[in-house]
Amino acid sequence: MAEPVFQRKAVVTSPQGLHARPAELLARLASSFESEIEIVRDNHRVDAKSILHVLTLGAGRGTELIVEARGSDAAAAAEALAKLVESDFSHDPMLSRDGSRASRGG
């Protein structure tokens, strides 16, 4: 049975890039979904549920990434992660995980 796959493009906007704190927020948010989630930068593909892996992207401001989710909640996962990548990481997405109340992003 083929599982749904969703891809979503996201550009890093935070001036600090995906440093340790954003990587932790991303990995925690990703871990709250059942789907397998990967983040892709050019040819480099990493597991979004691992802080260590997310850090290897070395994604600074302006870096274009693709979030790819595969599984039962793939659509919501790709959307939520892409939104977080594009945010300024100033608040914890896990606190607003129910519903789509997360920041309006400016």
Add this chain to the structure above:
Amino acid sequence: MKLTAINGKGDGTTMKFVDFICRDAIQTSLEVDTKEDVIRAMARSLLSAGKASKDHFEGIVEAILKREELGSTGIGRGVAVPHTKHPSVNELVGAIAVSEEGVDFDSLDGEKVHLLFLLISPPDRPGDHLRALENISRQLRDETFCRFLKQSSTPDDVWQLLEEADNNQFAS
């Protein structure tokens, strides 16, 4: 061949361990119980190595601890990267500590931390900090390198492993 990114220039450049780890601030067989103890010991090693100023020592330790309150810098695989920006340094400086016992660091994966990289960077150089994290995480994905580092019993062993990693002897 590209220059190293220590000057904070554009994307695509990489940073090596020898570009930011201070050889005299590597400690092995560290016997500490708490997160604060290990952070203090590592900051002190940078102080002794002349890479941090005595006047700012407490401020630096406090800033690192405050950063930990935001969320642990334990990144998994028994590794942590406590860090802060601080105006008293004019280049990125890093220390390493190895603890055989392990330190409870509230890591996301719940594992104790055995290998720590402490980083202090100038506030206006976010790119260097990001590239140092990228380098550390990329190299540590290699399980052999990670295990060898944790098993190192002297600072010289650690340094030799870092040099080998810089020469791409681990990363695929």
